Amino acid sequence: MxxxxxxxxxxxxxxxxxxxxxxxxxxxxxxxxxxxxxxxxxxxxxxxxxxxxxxxxxxxxxxxxxxxxxxxxxxxxxxxxxxxxxxxxxPESGREFLEKQTRIALKNCGIINPEDINDYIAAGGYQAVKKALLEMDGDMICKEIEKSGLRGRGGGGFPTGKKWIQVRSQQEPVKYIVCNGDEGDPGAFMDRSVMEGDPHKMLEGMIIAGIATGAQVGYIYVRAEYPLAVHRLQVAISQAEEAGYLGNNILGTNFSFQIRINLGAGAFVCGEGSALTASIEGNRGMPRVKPPRTVEQGLFGKPTVLNNVETFAHVPYIITHGAKGYRQFGIEKSPGTKAFALTGNVNNTGLIEVPMGTTLRTVIFEIGGGVKNGKAFKSVQIGGPSGGCLTEKHLDLSLDFDSLTKAGAMIGSGGLVVMDDSTCMVGIAKYFMNFTEHESCGKCVPCREGTHVMNEILEDIVNGRGTVEQIDMLQELADTITKTALCGLGKTAASPVVSTIREFKDEYLAHVVDKHCPTGSCPGLRQIVIIPEKCRGCSKCQMVCPVNAISGKRKEPYVIDVAKCVKCKMCLDSCNFDAIVEN
Structure with a gap:
C-alpha cells in the first residue's frame, strides 16, 4: 500500500x-x-x-x-x-473537475514524485530525448515542431517551430536555449505548477530544443518567489545529469547540453524577452528596441530560443507522438492544449488544461462548477494585466489565440479571473493599472508616464472626483500607449481599462455622473445615510458632525447632505439606534 x-x-x-x-x-x-x-x-x-x-x-x-x-x-x-x-x-464535482480536462503539459502533475527521476522515466520520460538524439536530426525536429502548429504559451502565440528554425539557421556557433519561468501575472501559476510537479518534462523540452538548434547551454529564468520550484528544478537537473540525460555526451552521443538556473527578483517586465535576457546577463531588466530579434541576437548577443515553461512541456509529447498526434487536440490554427489558472468567484478554483478552442462556458460552468454562492456571472479577466475583460456574450467564444484577439482580449500566460455581479469593473481596471504602473521599467515615456496618469484618473473616478471628460481621456491615453510603447508589455498595459470601458461604460458613467458605485465596492463613493424609520430624532449625530452636514428637528428623522458629508463616520459611531448606515 x-x-x-x-x-x-x-x-x-x-x-x-x-x-x-x-x-x-x-x-x-x-x-x-x-x-x-x-x-x-x-x-x-x-x-x-x-x-x-x-x-x-x-x-x-x-x-x-x-x-x-x-x-x-x-x-x-x-x-x-x-x-x-x-x-x-x-466529491463528485472534484472528480468532474479533472475528468473534463485534457492534459499534456500537466499530465504527470499530481501523479509522479517530482523529486524522483525514476517516476518520470516510468511515466515515459526522456523517451523523446532518446528519439530526438538517436532517430532524428535538427532539421527533422524543427520541422516536426513546425508541423505540430505549437505556438508559444507565454502570451504572444508565436509559432515555436518557426522560432527554432530561425535560430538553427544562424551561422553563429554559440547559441542558447532560455526558458522563461518568470510568471508575473496576478493569479497565474501554470508555469510554477509544472516546475513544482513535473520539472523533468520541461528540462526534456529544453534538451530537445538544444538538439534541434545546435545550442549546448540552457538557462531557466525563474523568480526567486518560487522557492519550491527552484528546489525541485535543482534536484531534477542533478538527477538528469547523474542519469546521463544532461551534461557531456548525452546517451553516449556527441551532443552535450548544460542547464543553469538564474533567479529573478520578481520584476513583471522581465517576462519580456529582451528584458529577461538582460537580467540574466547581470544588467537591469529593461526591454530594448528591436530588431535585432532574440533569435538573431539574444542572450549575450547570441542566437537564442526563448520559450516559456508550458511551451517546452509540450515538446516531448510532439516528438513522441508526432505532429499528427499532437494536432488531434485543439483547432487548426491553435493546435494542442492550454493550461489556465482558474481563480476568482468560481466554485472550483485551481489549475486546468483543456484543448484549444474550448469555450469559456465549458471552463467556467462545467469544469469550474459555476459562480460562487449562486451569484450571476459578470465578467472574466483573461490574460492578466495585458489581457481584457470578457462578458456573458463571450461565454461561447473559442479560447484560442486568434478568436480572443478579435474580441479585444488575449490568452496571455493563461490567467482566468472570474467575477460575479458584486464586482466593480472600474475597481478592477484600477487594480490592474496600479499593478502596471508600479511594474513599468520606466525606460519609455508612454508606459512610464502614461500608466501613471491613467492610474491617477482612475483614482479620481473611484473616489468620486471623476468627470465624463476623464473617461475620454483614458481612451486617448490608452490609444497612445498602445501605439508608442517600446515593448509588448507596455503596448498591452491599457487593455484592462479599454475592455472595461467598452463593456461596462455605464458603470464608469455612474461613478462620474451619479457619484455612485453600482456595486458599492468603492469606499470613496459610499454614502452615509440616515434610515428615517429608525431615527429617533435625538440630534446626537447633528451635534458631532464637524461639517454641519446633518439637519432636522428633534424627535423627527434627521437628514444627511451627501454633498457636504466628508465620511468621517462620527455620526455613525454616535448613533445608539443603528439608524445611520454606509452604503
Missing amino acids: KIIIGQGSCGIASGAKKAEAEFKRLIDENNLNVAVSITGCIGSCYLEPIVDIIDNDGCLTRYVHMTSDKVEAVVNSHLIGNKPVSEYLI
Missing part, C-alpha cells in the same frame, strides 16, 4: 507537510507496511491538502481537505480497518 500526498505550494500552504508527518508517525506507531511519497499539485487547489491511497491491487482512493487532525481517522479506518472514511472522500 502507498500514500501519496500532494505537495505543491497550494498543498503545503493548506497543511500537507503536517499531514505527512502525522501519517508517518501513526504508520510507525502501528508498524504498518505503508510507503509515504509526495507529488505536485494535481490542479484541484480548492480541495487541498489532497491525499491518495493506492492499495496493493492498484485501486486509488482520494481524500481531500486532508489536514493533520483527520489523519488518525483515515489510518484507523482505512489503513488498519480497510474501510475508507466516506466523509473525507473527493
Whole structure:
C-alpha cells in the first residue's frame, strides 16, 4: 500500500507537510507496511491538502481537505480497518473537475514524485530525448515542431517551430536555449505548477530544443518567489545529469547540453524577452528596441530560443507522438492544449488544461462548477494585466489565440479571473493599472508616464472626483500607449481599462455622473445615510458632525447632505439606534 500526498505550494500552504508527518508517525506507531511519497499539485487547489491511497491491487482512493487532525481517522479506518472514511472522500464535482480536462503539459502533475527521476522515466520520460538524439536530426525536429502548429504559451502565440528554425539557421556557433519561468501575472501559476510537479518534462523540452538548434547551454529564468520550484528544478537537473540525460555526451552521443538556473527578483517586465535576457546577463531588466530579434541576437548577443515553461512541456509529447498526434487536440490554427489558472468567484478554483478552442462556458460552468454562492456571472479577466475583460456574450467564444484577439482580449500566460455581479469593473481596471504602473521599467515615456496618469484618473473616478471628460481621456491615453510603447508589455498595459470601458461604460458613467458605485465596492463613493424609520430624532449625530452636514428637528428623522458629508463616520459611531448606515 502507498500514500501519496500532494505537495505543491497550494498543498503545503493548506497543511500537507503536517499531514505527512502525522501519517508517518501513526504508520510507525502501528508498524504498518505503508510507503509515504509526495507529488505536485494535481490542479484541484480548492480541495487541498489532497491525499491518495493506492492499495496493493492498484485501486486509488482520494481524500481531500486532508489536514493533520483527520489523519488518525483515515489510518484507523482505512489503513488498519480497510474501510475508507466516506466523509473525507473527493466529491463528485472534484472528480468532474479533472475528468473534463485534457492534459499534456500537466499530465504527470499530481501523479509522479517530482523529486524522483525514476517516476518520470516510468511515466515515459526522456523517451523523446532518446528519439530526438538517436532517430532524428535538427532539421527533422524543427520541422516536426513546425508541423505540430505549437505556438508559444507565454502570451504572444508565436509559432515555436518557426522560432527554432530561425535560430538553427544562424551561422553563429554559440547559441542558447532560455526558458522563461518568470510568471508575473496576478493569479497565474501554470508555469510554477509544472516546475513544482513535473520539472523533468520541461528540462526534456529544453534538451530537445538544444538538439534541434545546435545550442549546448540552457538557462531557466525563474523568480526567486518560487522557492519550491527552484528546489525541485535543482534536484531534477542533478538527477538528469547523474542519469546521463544532461551534461557531456548525452546517451553516449556527441551532443552535450548544460542547464543553469538564474533567479529573478520578481520584476513583471522581465517576462519580456529582451528584458529577461538582460537580467540574466547581470544588467537591469529593461526591454530594448528591436530588431535585432532574440533569435538573431539574444542572450549575450547570441542566437537564442526563448520559450516559456508550458511551451517546452509540450515538446516531448510532439516528438513522441508526432505532429499528427499532437494536432488531434485543439483547432487548426491553435493546435494542442492550454493550461489556465482558474481563480476568482468560481466554485472550483485551481489549475486546468483543456484543448484549444474550448469555450469559456465549458471552463467556467462545467469544469469550474459555476459562480460562487449562486451569484450571476459578470465578467472574466483573461490574460492578466495585458489581457481584457470578457462578458456573458463571450461565454461561447473559442479560447484560442486568434478568436480572443478579435474580441479585444488575449490568452496571455493563461490567467482566468472570474467575477460575479458584486464586482466593480472600474475597481478592477484600477487594480490592474496600479499593478502596471508600479511594474513599468520606466525606460519609455508612454508606459512610464502614461500608466501613471491613467492610474491617477482612475483614482479620481473611484473616489468620486471623476468627470465624463476623464473617461475620454483614458481612451486617448490608452490609444497612445498602445501605439508608442517600446515593448509588448507596455503596448498591452491599457487593455484592462479599454475592455472595461467598452463593456461596462455605464458603470464608469455612474461613478462620474451619479457619484455612485453600482456595486458599492468603492469606499470613496459610499454614502452615509440616515434610515428615517429608525431615527429617533435625538440630534446626537447633528451635534458631532464637524461639517454641519446633518439637519432636522428633534424627535423627527434627521437628514444627511451627501454633498457636504466628508465620511468621517462620527455620526455613525454616535448613533445608539443603528439608524445611520454606509452604503
